[in-house]
Amino acid sequence: MIDDLLEVTLPNPENFLKIKETLTRIGVSAKEKKLVQTCHILHKRGKYYICHFRELFKLDGFEREVTLDDLQRRNAIAKLLEEWDLCKIVDDSKAADHSMKNVKIIPFKEKHEYELKANYTIGGKK
Helix, strand or coil: CHHHCEEEECCCCCHHHHHHHHHCCEEEEEECCEEEECEEEEEECCEEEEEEHHHHHHHCCCCCCCCHHHHHHHHHHHHHHHHCCCCEECCHHHHCCCCCCCEEECCHHHHHHCEEEECCCCCCCC
16 A cells, blocks of 8 residues: 555655645635645655545555545645655656646635644544
């Protein structure tokens, strides 16, 4: 399963926290002023991965379907992070198929105006 995740490298170790915060503001908006986080950054065995939250549930042993749309959104978000020089995708062929369909990005200065929700918490109780 870990081989299916999208591995990234960080040009600077402090980018981990920058990416973690940035991902809280990128997701799907079900209704106005509410955003559900789509992706998380995972640090596992010295490597970093950008993961869709459903991939993380699968890693925890839960039955979850990860759709093509889920992977395309994950890849598009990873490409954005790469464009912003926060990370580098290790195997670019894994992120070749990407789509920003239904993805919303909240600017940092507007984040207090939104209800930000995460469907998965890394390190949370199982």
